Amino acid sequence: MNSKIFKAAQNENGFTLIELFTAIFILTTGLLGTAAMTASVIRGNVAGRNQTTATAIAQSCFQENRRVGYTLAGTTGCAVGSAAVPLGGVTFTRVLAAVDTSVTNMKTLTVTISWSEGTAGNRSITMKTSMASGT
DSSP, X not given: OXXXXXXXXXXXXXXXXXXXXXXXXXXXXXXXXXXXXXXXHHHHHHHHHHHHHHHHHHHHHHHHHHHHOTTTTTTSSSXXXXXXXXXXXXXXXXXXXXXXXXXXTEEEEEEEEEEEOGXXXXXXXXXXXXXXXXX
16 A cells, blocks of 8 residues: 555656746846846947937037138037037037147137936047138
């Protein structure tokens, strides 16, 4: 009789409690790792979007100054000084400096764009271009 009970216990299908806890632990670890990676990817995408927007703001300032020409560069449109540019829920600060260089009839335009990314801190980019008279 005892051998029948022992054989019945050996033939039962299923998982032990330890196997279930191990499987749940591995699944939970994988899901938490994926969630952490997703948050990191989202932060990276936001930072990339902000940097692209800042570069576009600087480029548009350069284009505006090229459009008005050497003589009026830095005086109209994108003028020398500081300006707030709100785009995409972020306020960018644009600072334009125009410097006559030591080379005759040349100006160097420097645009610095800065913005805040909250807990990630403040970011900025600086771009320069040169203009010659007659352009």
